[in-house]
Amino acid sequence: MQDDKHPKEPSLRILIVDQNAMRASVLEEGLREAGYCNVTVVREMQNLLRRIAELDPEVIFIDLENPNRDVLEQMFQVSRCVGRPIAMFVDRSDADMIEAAVDAGVGAYVVDGLRKDRIKSILDLAVSRFNAFDKLRTELDRARTALDERKVVERAKGILMKERSLSEDAAYALLRKAAMNENRRISEVAQSVVTAASLLR
């Protein structure tokens, strides 16, 4: 949508409340790419209300695991704490938006009276960024596991090279052969070698 690339309100004040720094920056980056320049990230848990009063945001995103969501909810009731009342989606037609947001794990609070089509495009962006972050996290976990496995294999090779005077290639071939014979992964065999060596030390 052309509108997303050239938002009509680039100065819209957006606040992201998330203890997860990486996820917050994924969302912040997405908003900046979409042309929103006035984005603030708050990570600390204490004193949220005071920060909000200072920043006077028009849109707030908060991760669903954040207990401070209940602090934001109070603003529906006590508008004197901030400049004006903030409402989430108070209209039945917003049910789909809430569902998408809750599934992605993001809560959104919006200043009353902000145009609905604008809210929708920003929320869609937040939902897709939260989902993208989830994917990224899964990939990172996988990459970290792969890295850990490689380290174990390196250590096992080193032990075999030293204890049995093998070349690096021969040590690796021995690990691979044991893994095939036992129907296990090389990293598992390598872990056994490392554990055994530490017991025998």
Next chain:
Amino acid sequence: MTRDVVVGFIPLLDCAPLVVAKEKGFAAEEGLALELIRESSWASIRDRLIVGHFDAAHMLGPMAIASSLGVGHLQVPMVAPLSLGLGGNAITVSNALRRSMVEAGAATGSDPRVQGEALREVVRAREVRRLAPLTFAMVYPFSCHNYELRYWLAACGIDPDRDVRLVVIPPPLLVDAMREEQIDGFCVGEPWNSVAVSAGVGCIVTPTTAIWRLSPEKVLGCRLQWAQRDPATLAALIRAVYRASQWNEAPQNHAELARLLAEPRYVGGSPDILLRGISGELRLEPGGVAHQFTDFYIPARQAATFPWVSHAAWFYAQMVRWGQIEASEAHLELARATYRPDIYRSAMTPLGIDSPAADSKIEGRQPLAGVIESTHGVLQFGPDGFFDGTPFDPDTL
């Protein structure tokens, strides 16, 4: 046939019947595979109920009503067919405020009138000296804690909207906020009052059961739509949680309950501190001795699991009193219809459990122990009462 049920909860003492329904096999005996999911805010409990992640949840009674009324959020009709016990809350103030209150005449002890009048003196003295108003925290705008705190302040001559500042702070952050002097007091459920005392940060000035002896608290809440779509599962869940509440009532189970709740996947923390709220043996100040508070937290006795429509009416009356909602016949009716003694009674029929005969009662009218009429005859009930001596008659609304 086993039925899956997903129930959300907040780590507080009164999630106990849900934990025990699962861990002690009461849910399994009712043919339920009960999955409990820990949440970190009431807003998330509500949202995940609305979108169907949860079938039912540990809810603040007033929150279920607010959802049925559509205040502050989408209007989604909720039902509360079971109460998760009575009481369990207290009001705690910082050591500094406690000292000022003692200087203003609050003797040791926990009489809400004496404590409240001393607090009023402190509030007035600060006004004269042009100091910032005291800040009190509670956990959610639509909560028993908010209404109990306001009821106490107002009855002691302190205007909760003018004379003090009321803020929302999530329970796990309260003790730090008090230590850092962001707040001067709070009203919250256990174990958080005892955590503050144990950390040397604050003093309990009164359990809220001293304000209203048999005061309602959390409920088992679910969407009306789910209750209508799957009444057999809901009835089985009500029976399982009811039997868990009975188990929690027995003193010989208290130590085991404290250990269960102390597991990190439930409430977490120290079993000794959790046991204070469970047994009603509270320490009011750092280094103080334990005091026994009768009826501090009631899991099952005193018809504590019964969803009195008059509780819903009292919550509605507080919402009106504090400007959260306009008074109207339609609003009152929606609030009353959220509490469902009819579902409770029909769920109890297979167990032959005795239930109160009336749906509603005059709250706080029975100053002595006595009986109320029940479906099988009579039930032990009372004493009950508000500290200002004013009963609440739901029929006068």
